Amino acid sequence: MMRNSLAHTDLNCLLHPQTDPAALVAQGPLILESGDGVFVTDSSGRSYLEGMSSLWCASLGFNEPRLARAAADQISRLGTYHTFNRRSNPAVIELAERLLALSPMPDGKALFANSGSEAVDTMIKLAWLYHSGRGAPERRKIISRRRAYHGSTVLGATLSGLPSMRGAFAWPDPGVIFAEAPHFYTCAEAGESEEAFVDRLVAEVAALIAAEGAGSIAAMIAEPVMGAGGVIIPPSGYFPKLAELLREKGILLLSDEVICGFGRTGEWFGCQTFGFRPDMMSVAKALSSGYQPIGATLLTAEIHDVVSAEASRLGVLGHGFTYAGHPVTSAVALETLKIYEEMDLLAQVRARAPAFLDHINALAGHPLVGEARAVGLIGAVELVADRATRRPFASEAGIGARLVTLALDQGLIVRNLGDAIAICPPLIVTTAELELLFNRLRQALDALALETA
Ligand code: PLP
Numbered sequence: 001m002m003r004n005s006l007a008h009t010d011l012n013c014l015l016h017p018q019t020d021p022a023a024l025v026a027q028g029p030l031i032l033e034s035g036d037g038v039f040v041t042d043s044s045g046r047s048y049l050e051g052m053s054s055l056w057c058a059s060l061g062f063n064e065p066r067l068a069r070a071a072a073d074q075i076s077r078l079g080t081y082h083t084f085n086r087r088s089n090p091a092v093i094e095l096a097e098r099l100l101a102l103s104p105m106p107d108g109k110a111l112f113a114n115s116g117s118e119a120v121d122t123m124i125k126l127a128w129l130y131h132s133g134r135g136a137p138e139r140r141k142i143i144s145r146r147r148a149y150h151g152s153t154v155l156g157a158t159l160s161g162l163p164s165m166r167g168a169f170a171w172p173d174p175g176v177i178f179a180e181a182p183h184f185y186t187c188a189e190a191g192e193s194e195e196a197f198v199d200r201l202v203a204e205v206a207a208l209i210a211a212e213g214a215g216s217i218a219a220m221i222a223e224p225v226m227g228a229g230g231v232i233i234p235p236s237g238y239f240p241k242l243a244e245l246l247r248e249k250g251i252l253l254l255s256d257e258v259i260c261g262f263g264r265t266g267e268w269f270g271c272q273t274f275g276f277r278p279d280m281m282s283v284a285k286a287l288s289s290g291y292q293p294i295g296a297t298l299l300t301a302e303i304h305d306v307v308s309a310e311a312s313r314l315g316v317l318g319h320g321f322t323y324a325g326h327p328v329t330s331a332v333a334l335e336t337l338k339i340y341e342e343m344d345l346l347a348q349v350r351a352r353a354p355a356f357l358d359h360i361n362a363l364a365g366h367p368l369v370g371e372a373r374a375v376g377l378i379g380a381v382e383l384v385a386d387r388a389t390r391r392p393f394a395s396e397a398g399i400g401a402r403l404v405t406l407a408l409d410q411g412l413i414v415r416n417l418g419d420a421i422a423i424c425p426p427l428i429v430t431t432a433e434l435e436l437l438f439n440r441l442r443q444a445l446d447a448l449a450l451e452t453a
Contacts, residue, residue: 006031006043017152030408035062038426038433040413051407051414051423051437056227056259056378057290059340059427066339067291067332074331083112083325091330098337099287099296102268104277109304111297112325116258116284117151119295120221123254123280124155125319126299126307127219130252133310140175141212143205143220143251147181147229150221150256159221162229177212179205181226182234185371185382185390194235202241209249219252219279224270227259230420231380233373239276252279252303258295259378262286263345263427266353266376273375279303286427289336292329349376349427352434359438360423366445368452377427381445383419393419399452406447412440 010029015021031043038061041047053059060067074091081089096110111126113119124142131139144150146161157169161178170176180187180201188197209217224239226232246253255278260270262283267273269281280303284295299307311317323329353376360379364372370384370392383400385393393399400416407414407421415422425437 037061037063038429046411048408048411048413049425049433049437049440051412051425051441053286053424053426054290055285056264056424057285059262059264059286059345060289060291060336061426061428064289064291064339066335067289070331070335071292071328074328078327080323081327082322084320089325089327089330091327091334092325095330095334095337098334099283100298102337102341103281103298104269104272105281105298105300107301108299109301111299112330113284113295113297114293114321114323114326114329115151115295116256116282117153117156117295118321118324119258119282119284119297120150120159120256121153121155122297122319123221123256123282124159124219126280126297126303127252127254129307129310130303131218133306133313136215136250138216139218139250141177141217142175143177143179143208143217145179145181145222145226145229147183147226147232148178148221148223149226149228150223151258177208177217179208179220181229181232182238183226183230183232184235185373195237198235198237198241201238202245205242206245209245209251214249214251217249217251219254220246221254221256223256223258224260224274225265225375225378227378227422227424228417230382230417231373231378231422231424233375234274236275239271239274243276254278255281257281258284259424262340263349264376264378264424266346266349268346287336288329288333291336292326292332293323294326294329294333343428345427352377352427352429352431355431355434359434363438363442363445366442366449368445368449374423377429378422378424380417380420380422381441383421383448399448402451403444403448407441407444409447410440410443412437412444414441 007028032040033043034041038050039047040050040062099110100106113122144159148161150156150159154171157165158171158174158176160166184197243253255271257269265273271278281298288294356377357374360372360374363369363381368383369381370387370390371382385391400419404416
């Protein structure tokens with residue numbers, strides 16, 4: 001098939017997720033055909049430095065041969081099987097063991113899924129089952145946060161604090177309660193210290209709990225760093241105080257580690273970077289470096305004991321996906337974890353993080369940048385119309401989206417979340433590649449500054 005006819009067929013046949021259909025028609029699809037380390041190449045032969053690891057997931061870049069071999073070997077042995085009705089396979093067993101061993105709940109259990117959304121849905125269902133097993137089935141409500149993103153199922157949309165996700169899609173009367181996002185830059189009151197900001201946010205959650213009644217609330221779900229919400233890095237103290245409050249009230253704390261998991265923030269999991277112990281965690285994305293669709297819910301031994309007893313009382317754990325624990329996805333994820341351990345992933349991230357932070361901080365002085373923030377190898381620059389007053393651009397101006405187009409012109413893929421420009425390179429990125437990434441980003445910012453002047 002001719003290349004231009006591929007684009008034509010795409011327009012004729014595909015409905016693209018998280019895409020403005022009119023913009024797709026105007027600009028056409030960006031068709032990626034190959035990858036090499038942190039670079040990807042499109043169908044016209046143009047190469048881009050992938051500053052977003054695809055969707056926050058390709059930690060090992062785009063053509064790791066060991067993962068190709070792991071998939072091929074497993075397909076040639078046992079190409080598919082399920083894990084319902086006591087069925088299991090060696091790959092998923094070994095994967096579960098390794099995953100738990102590096103998690104903060106080593107004596108817990110793992111329940112597999114095919115995506116982050118499914119892992120999140122599973123976590124909420126298990127929270128309900130847990131409370132039911134403890135004789136409190138009326139604990140059903142969930143606390144989420146404004147700007148939260150927890151996946152794209154109906155439940156994910158209902159948990160989301162993003163208008164585009166909720167709009168037409170949130171379930172009516174959902175029982176989801178929203179707390180403020182811990183973004184000091186946009187949410188702090190004039191003159192408020194970071195510590196006072198944290199205390200105010202935690203007091204607001206306490207007030208929400210009091211208003212709803214603690215006995216009606218099952219859990220609070222939170223990402224350690226809010227990714228799709230704009231790469232919001234909470235002030236230190238936020239999670240420890242929040243966790244203490246929730247524990248007092250018998251409300252489970254669910255850490256959505258779909259982006260933060262597997263070294264992204266400098267520890268294996270974001271909850272470790274931000275100092276809290278969740279009752280359950282959802283993981284996906286970098287679990288297989290994005291090479292296979294896989295997610296998992298990890299639960300502590302205490303939660304597991306209650307939910308398994310309750311499932312037995314009911315006769316079965318009435319939950320599961322055909323491809324959960326799939327031997328091929330599991331084999332690829334297992335190989336991914338082996339590579340992470342062999343390359344000493346945490347040492348690699350910690351070695352690159354200071355340069356990453358320096359590069360981000362250097363952009364903080366740019367006339368369009370209101371705030372630059374980073375932890376580990378994830379960060380963002382927030383574009384504002386007026387740095388002194390922190391006034392944002394009008395959303396119709398589409399400034400963030402324009403920057404992304406200008407970055408593409410420079411050979412760089414980044415993502416705009418509103419006017420926050422997210423940067424989340426593969427964890428194998430070298431110092432020289434970081435330099436190139438930020439040079440290209442600065443050039444795109446300079447071009448945007450000329451346009452908006
Ligand atoms: N949770 C978080 C924090 C995410 O960022 C995402 C996806 O970006 C999801 C859940 C959903 O994962 P998936 O797209 O694999 O369903």
